[in-house]
Amino acid sequence: MTITVVAVLVLVVGFLVAAAVVPFAPASARTTTYAAPTSTLPALSFPGYGATAVEATDFPESLRTSGDRKARSIASISKVVTALVVLDAKPLRQGQAGPTITFDAQMQGLYATYAAQNGEVAPMPAGLQLSQYQTMQVMLMKSANNYAGALALWAFGSMDAYQRAATTWLHAHGLDDTTIHEPTGLDAGNTSTATDLVDLGQLALADPVVKEIVGTAQATVPGAGQIENSNKLLGMDGVEGIKTGTLDQAGACLLFAATYERGGRTVTVVGAMLGGVDHDSLDVDVQRLLRSVADNFQVVTLTHAGQTFGTFSTPWRDEADAVSAKAAEVLVWGRTTVTAKTTLEQLTFGAAGDRVGRVRFTISDHDPVTVPLVLERGIEDPGVWWRWTNPFQGTAA
The missing domain is CATH 3.40.710.10 (DD-peptidase/beta-lactamase superfamily)
Incomplete structure (x- = not known):
């Protein structure tokens, strides 16, 4: 009987230890839809001769x-x-x-x-x-x-x-x-x-x-x-x-x-x-x-500082946005097309301000512009209690 209790205790302790130390998989990440700025096609005042x-x-x-x-x-x-x-x-x-x-x-x-x-x-x-x-x-x-x-x-x-x-x-x-x-x-x-x-x-x-x-x-x-x-x-x-x-x-x-x-x-x-x-x-x-x-010169704002380009979500229902670390704008002339491609890095935990990706803007007739993305707020370990009450959820395979 004593041996059985000991065995059970060993199993329980082993479970608790395992649940507490098994690493989490990276948080799921999704990018947001970018609303591109617009510009106009200029009408110039040409003469009617020559x-x-x-x-x-x-x-x-x-x-x-x-x-x-x-x-x-x-x-x-x-x-x-x-x-x-x-x-x-x-x-x-x-x-x-x-x-x-x-x-x-x-x-x-x-x-x-x-x-x-x-x-x-x-x-x-x-x-x-x-x-x-x-x-x-x-x-x-x-x-x-x-x-x-x-x-x-x-x-x-x-x-x-x-x-x-x-x-x-x-x-x-x-x-x-x-x-x-x-x-x-x-x-x-x-x-x-x-x-x-x-x-x-x-x-x-x-x-x-x-x-x-x-x-x-x-x-x-x-x-x-x-x-x-x-x-x-x-x-x-x-x-x-x-x-x-x-x-x-x-x-x-x-x-x-x-x-x-x-x-x-x-x-x-x-x-x-x-x-x-x-x-x-x-x-x-x-x-x-x-x-x-x-x-017809126009300053086009690509992003404001702190603009959201993605979101990280954890199994313990914590979320943090990936936001632009700085504002970016370009001087253009006439009608201009802007597209953005967001790349998010793998992330499990992080502090506010940590770099977590980048967004690259492609502007017609202009050199590309890349802006780093950072965490708007930190993502912290949920703690042992959550791990014990949600065993092995979101852990790395």
């Missing part, structure tokens, strides 16, 4: 066009190509004046040549010497054709050599719908599409020397005198460049860029408008277009 393209840099989905897509004469916008091609051959760092250019008789003769074509020119007195930077100022700001031609002769020795260098440079940068015959733009055969010009504008802004010059309102250059930027929009509505163009065959043209503060970051809009009647009306249309582009 050809226009506009794009927010770093937002490739924002590229929008209006009008025809054929190559059009680009007039003095050609000088942006000239500046970049010369800098490719004769690099210049920001803050440097560069080598000295002595304007010889051939260069000085360009004044009469271009003036006879009703082209913009600037004084170039005999014996004049200027730095490369100053020469580029007169070319880009005043749009002086004789300085553009002189710069091309200085850098390449002849107009033919310049044309070959420009063609090579255009192909190297994927501007296959752009054709440049000479450095000034007085030749109506210098043509491009509006979309190619958007790419050209982004290349111009990427060069600190060109960006600085096209963003300068006025300067005094020896020999040329005080020069003012031909871009009358400079400094208005965030406009920081880039280049005007005017020719009978081209109409009024503008390659433009503007910078705005949106969603805590700086965004740049680059565009080209070709075929306007005159620069006064074109400038109004550019301003209207830029405002419509700028107004």
Whole structure:
């Protein structure tokens, strides 16, 4: 009899010990349904003539066009190509004046040549010497054709050599719908599409020397005198460049860029408008277009801090949410699609704030964003009494 009692006691103790120490299986986990934020498709204010393209840099989905897509004469916008091609051959760092250019008789003769074509020119007195930077100022700001031609002769020795260098440079940068015959733009055969010009504008802004010059309102250059930027929009509505163009065959043209503060970051809009009647009306249309582009930047909230993305449930009816450890938002332009994929880790017990998973947001035309998930509240061991009264429930297999 005593042996039987002892045996029973041993079995009971063994049971209680086993029930108390057998590990639990991980809590069951379920994810919640994500309600994606919404955004709108912007309506832009395009003009009803010519050809226009506009794009927010770093937002490739924002590229929008209006009008025809054929190559059009680009007039003095050609000088942006000239500046970049010369800098490719004769690099210049920001803050440097560069080598000295002595304007010889051939260069000085360009004044009469271009003036006879009703082209913009600037004084170039005999014996004049200027730095490369100053020469580029007169070319880009005043749009002086004789300085553009002189710069091309200085850098390449002849107009033919310049044309070959420009063609090579255009192909190297994927501007296959752009054709440049000479450095000034007085030749109506210098043509491009509006979309190619958007790419050209982004290349111009990427060069600190060109960006600085096209963003300068006025300067005094020896020999040329005080020069003012031909871009009358400079400094208005965030406009920081880039280049005007005017020719009978081209109409009024503008390659433009503007910078705005949106969603805590700086965004740049680059565009080209070709075929306007005159620069006064074109400038109004550019301003209207830029405002419509700028107004369509939106900050999309992906998640708030503490937002629930899943729930852990235990056999002892304890629950704890997996919540986002921080808020996350992105700056987008136009209609945007957002999806979320939640991954929860295995969990048996945990303290509030423990990392328990992640949520990865996929945003159209944007890099993915990953946010860690943490326990909103702790999950604790239910204790020996629950284990004894609910033997082996929820234990690991």
